[in-house]
Amino acid sequence: xxxxxTNLRQAFYIGLFDSLPTxxxxxxxxxxxxxxxxxxxxxxxxTGTGSAALGSIAGATVLILAFTGLNAxxxxxxxxxxxxxxxxxxxxxxxxxxxALGLSLGTLVVSLPAVVLSIGLLLAGSFPGxxxxxxxxxxxxxxxxAMIFIGFxxxxxxxxxxxxxxxxxxxxxxxxxxxPVYYPLSRLPDYLxxxxxxxxxxxxxxxxxxxxxxxxxxxxxxxxxxxxxAVFAVVTxxxxxxxxxxxxx
Amino acid sequence: xxxxxSPVYEVGLSPNQAKGSxxxxxxxxxxxxxxxxxxxxxxxxxxxxxxxxxxxGRNGAGKTTLLRILATQLRxxxxxxxxxGHNVASNTETVRAKIACVPQEARxxxxxSPWDHVYYKCLIDGMPRPxxxxxxxxxxxxLGLWEHKDKLSSDLSGGLRQRIIIGMALTGSxxxxxxxxxxxxxxxxxxxxVWSLIREMTRKGVTVMLxxxxxxxxxxxxxxxGIIEHGKMVFVGTVEQAKAVTExxxxxxxxxxxxxxxxxxxxxxxxxxxxxxxxxERGLRENMKVTFKPPxxxxxxxxxxxxxxxx
Numbered sequence: 001x002x003x004x005x006t007n008l009r010q011a012f013y014i015g016l017f018d019s020l021p022t023x024x025x026x027x028x029x030x031x032x033x034x035x036x037x038x039x040x041x042x043x044x045x046x047t048g049t050g051s052a053a054l055g056s057i058a059g060a061t062v063l064i065l066a067f068t069g070l071n072a073x074x075x076x077x078x079x080x081x082x083x084x085x086x087x088x089x090x091x092x093x094x095x096x097x098x099x100a101l102g103l104s105l106g107t108l109v110v111s112l113p114a115v116v117l118s119i120g121l122l123l124a125g126s127f128p129g130x131x132x133x134x135x136x137x138x139x140x141x142x143x144x145x146a147m148i149f150i151g152f153x154x155x156x157x158x159x160x161x162x163x164x165x166x167x168x169x170x171x172x173x174x175x176x177x178x179x180p181v182y183y184p185l186s187r188l189p190d191y192l193x194x195x196x197x198x199x200x201x202x203x204x205x206x207x208x209x210x211x212x213x214x215x216x217x218x219x220x221x222x223x224x225x226x227x228x229x230a231v232f233a234v235v236t237x238x239x240x241x242x243x244x245x246x247x248x249x
Numbered sequence: 250x251x252x253x254x255s256p257v258y259e260v261g262l263s264p265n266q267a268k269g270s271x272x273x274x275x276x277x278x279x280x281x282x283x284x285x286x287x288x289x290x291x292x293x294x295x296x297x298x299x300x301x302x303x304x305x306g307r308n309g310a311g312k313t314t315l316l317r318i319l320a321t322q323l324r325x326x327x328x329x330x331x332x333x334g335h336n337v338a339s340n341t342e343t344v345r346a347k348i349a350c351v352p353q354e355a356r357x358x359x360x361x362s363p364w365d366h367v368y369y370k371c372l373i374d375g376m377p378r379p380x381x382x383x384x385x386x387x388x389x390x391x392l393g394l395w396e397h398k399d400k401l402s403s404d405l406s407g408g409l410r411q412r413i414i415i416g417m418a419l420t421g422s423x424x425x426x427x428x429x430x431x432x433x434x435x436x437x438x439x440x441x442x443v444w445s446l447i448r449e450m451t452r453k454g455v456t457v458m459l460x461x462x463x464x465x466x467x468x469x470x471x472x473x474x475g476i477i478e479h480g481k482m483v484f485v486g487t488v489e490q491a492k493a494v495t496e497x498x499x500x501x502x503x504x505x506x507x508x509x510x511x512x513x514x515x516x517x518x519x520x521x522x523x524x525x526x527x528x529x530e531r532g533l534r535e536n537m538k539v540t541f542k543p544p545x546x547x548x549x550x551x552x553x554x555x556x557x558x559x560x
Contacts, residue, residue: 010373017369021360084355088417091320091427092374093345248323249283 007098014094014102018075019109030113037114039182052184054125055215058208059181061118065140066176066201068107069147073168075103076155086156086246096246100152104144126213136211142229143204149236153243181205184215197224200232272298272333272425272456273319279327280314280480288314290480292328296458296473298424301451303467304460305550306477312460313353313429315477319458320350320427333424349418353429353460357413359403363394366402370417388416392446408439415446426450428459432466444470464547474546478554491549496520500548501528502540 022028043056079085089099108115123133154167179199180188185206188196196202203225209215210222217225273296280289288311296302306312317323319330321341329336335343357366367388371381389395392412402410411431418426428447432440440463447457447470461467467474468488476484476491484491497518504514519525525541532539 006375010375013369013372017361017365017373020365020369021358024360082356083358084352087317087320087322087352088350088355088414089373090322091345091348091350092421093342094373247321248317 007095007101010094011098011102011105014089014099015105015107015109018079018103018106022110028110034114037118039177043182054122055184055209056182057118057121057125058212058214059183059205061115061122062140062143062201062204062208063172063176063181064111064114064118065108065144066147066204067172068111069104069144069149070151070168070171070175071107072100072104072148072151073154074165075107076100076152077158077161077165079103080156081159081161090247096152099246100148100240104148104151108144122208122212128211128213132211132213136208139204139207139211139226139229142233143200146200146229146233146236149233149240153236153240156246157243175199175201198228200229203228270298271331272296272300273302273458274331275315275319275328276330277328278315278318278325278330280311280318280323281326288480289318289325292477292480292482294475294482294485296456298333298456299451299454300472301447301457301459301470303471303474304458304477305462305464305467305474305546306460307554308462310477310554311480312477314480316350316427316429316458316460320348321345322350322352347424348427349421349423349425350427351414351418351429351431354433355414357402357410360401362397362399362401363389363405363409363413363416364398366413367394367416367420370420374421376420384420388419391419391449392416393442406439408435408442411435411439411443412446415443419450423455425456425458428457430460430462432461432463440466464545464550468546476550476553483553484549488546491546491553492544495544495548495552497544497548498525500542500544501525502542503528503532503537504540506536506538 037057037060040053040056040060043052076086080087086099119137128136150171151168154163158167179196179202181201181204185193185196185202197206206215206217207222207225207229210217273294275295276293278289278292279287281287292311292315304312304315314323318325319332319337321332321337321344325338329338331337332344333347337344357363364385368381368385371384372378374381376384386395389398392415394409394412394416397405397409402413405413411434415428415431418428431447432443435443444466447459450457457470459470471488473485473487474491475482484494495518498520499518501517501519502514503517517524517528519528528539531537
C-alpha cells in the first residue's frame with residue numbers, strides 16, 4: 001500500500017473513531033445538520049421567494065463544510081489536552097496532516113446528511129453540467145481545507161478550554177453569517193462589496209451560486225474568487241505550520 | 250540527626266554498555282520552555298533493553314518533560330537522546346515505529362467501548378481488518394477487558410479505563426513503552442493489575458520506562474530508578490543502591506504506648522549497633538513502643554531531594 005493510501009486510510013479510521021459517539025446518536029446528527037439550514041428557513045419565510053431561498057441554500061452548502069473545518073478545533077483540543085489521543089498518535093508515527101484530516105473527516109461524517117440534502121436541493125432547483133457541479137464542490141473543498149488548517153491551529157496551540165470552544169464559533173459568525181453567504185452580495189452597499197469579496201466564504205458562496213446558474217459572474221470575478229480562495233488556503237496552511245503544535249516546542 | 254543536602258549520586262550506571270543492549274540513552278539533555286522555564290538541566294542516563302526504569306521526582310521536577318522528549322512528543326533544547334539506537338530528533342520516524350506511549354491522565358472516550366478503542370487503534374496502526382480484530386481480541390484478553398469489551402467507557406471503573414489506554418499502546422507490539430504515572434488514581438487491585446502487566450511485558454522483552462510518585466511501585470517493578478529534582482538527575486541506579494545513599498542501618502520509630510502520657514513520638518536513625526541498643530533500652534525503660542524498619546526508597550528519595558527523614 002503506497003504512503004498516500006496508507007495516510008488516507010489512517011485519516012479515515014481516525015475520523016471514524018472520533019465520530020463514533022455522534023454516529024451512534026442519530027438525534028445529534030439530525031440537530032447538527034439542521035442548524036445550517038435555519039437561516040435558509042428564515043430567508044424563505046421572510047422573502048417569500050424560492051430563488052432567494054435557493055441562493056441561501058448555496059450559502060448553507062458552503063458553510064456546512066466551513067463550519068466542519070472550524071469545529072475541528074474543539075475536537076483537536078479535546079484529543080490533545082483531555083483524551084491525550086494526539087500524544088499517543090505522535091508517538092506512533094501518524095503524520096499531523098493525516099491526523100488533522102482524520103478529525104475533520106470525523107466532523108464531516110456528522111454533517112454529511114446536511115451536505116447531501118443541500119446539494120440535492122440545489123440540483124432540484126437548478127441542474128448544471130457535471131463539470132459545473134465538480135467545480136462548485138471543488139470551491140467548497142478548498143474552503144474546507146483552509147478551515148481545517150485554522151481549526152487545527154486553534155485546537156493544538158491553545159491551552160485554554162474556553163478559548164478553544166469560543167474561537168471557532170466566533171470565526172463561524174465572522175466568516176459565515178456576517179458576509180454575503182446566505183444573502184446576495186448585492187444587498188450590501190457598494191463600498192462594502194469589495195471588502196466582502198475578500199472574505200473567502202463569500203467567494204466560495206459566489207462560485208457555488210455561479211456554477212449552479214443562480215448568479216451571473218464575469219470571467220474576471222470567477223478568477224478573482226478562485227484566487228482569493230487559493231491564497232486563503234495557502235495562508236492558513238502557513239499559519240498551521242507555524243502555530244499548530246504537533247510536537248510541542 | 251542532621252539535615253543532609255542533596256548531592257548528585259551516580260551509582261552504578263547500567264552495566265553492559267555493549268551496543269544493542271541500550272534502549273534509552275540521554276546525554277546532557279536540557280529543556281527550556283519558550284517562556285523561559287528550565288525544566289531539564291544536563292540530564293544523562295541510560296536504560297537497558299528489557300528493563301523497567303522508574304523515574305521518580307517531585308511534582309514539577311521534570312519527569313514528564315523528560316519522558317515526552319524521549320517519546321518524540323516534545324523537542325529538547327540541548328543535548329542528545331537516543332531511543333533504541335536512534336536519535337529522537339533526527340530519526341523521529343524510526344523511533345516512533347518502535348515505541349508506544351501512555352500519556353499522563355489520558356482518558357478513553359466515554360461514549361465508546363474498550364473494543365472500539367483497541368480495534369480502531371489497530372486499524373490506525375495499519376492492520377487489515379481481520380488482523381485488527383484478532384489483535385484487539387488478544388490485547389483485550391491480556392488486559393482482562395474482554396468481558397467488558399462492548400460496555401461504554403463511562404460505565405467502567407477507573408482501573409478498567411486505564412487498562413483501555415494501556416491496551417491502545419500495546420496494539421502495535423512496541424519494543425519500548427513509556428508510561429507516565431500509569432497507576433495514578435487506581436485502587437490497590439488496579440495498581441497490581443498494571444504492575445503484573447508491566448512484568449509480563451518485560452518478560453517478553455519490552456523495555457518499560459515509567460514515571461511514578463508511588464515508591465512501592467518503583468520498589469516492586471524497577472530494575473533501575475532515576476530521581477529528578479529541579480530538572481537535574483540526582484540519582485541513577487538500583488533501588489538497593491538508592492537505599493544505601495541514606496547511609497542508614499535502619500530507621501526507628503519510638504512512640505508512647507499510652508497516648509497523652511507526656512512523651513512524643515520520635516524518628517531516629519541510629520548509625521551503630523551501640524545506638525540501636527540504647528534505643529531499645531530507652532524503650533524498655535520509658536515503656537515506649539519501638540519499631541525498627543529498614544531504610545526505604547522513600548527515605549532515599551527524601552534525602553536526595555533535600556528533605557530530612559524526620560520531615
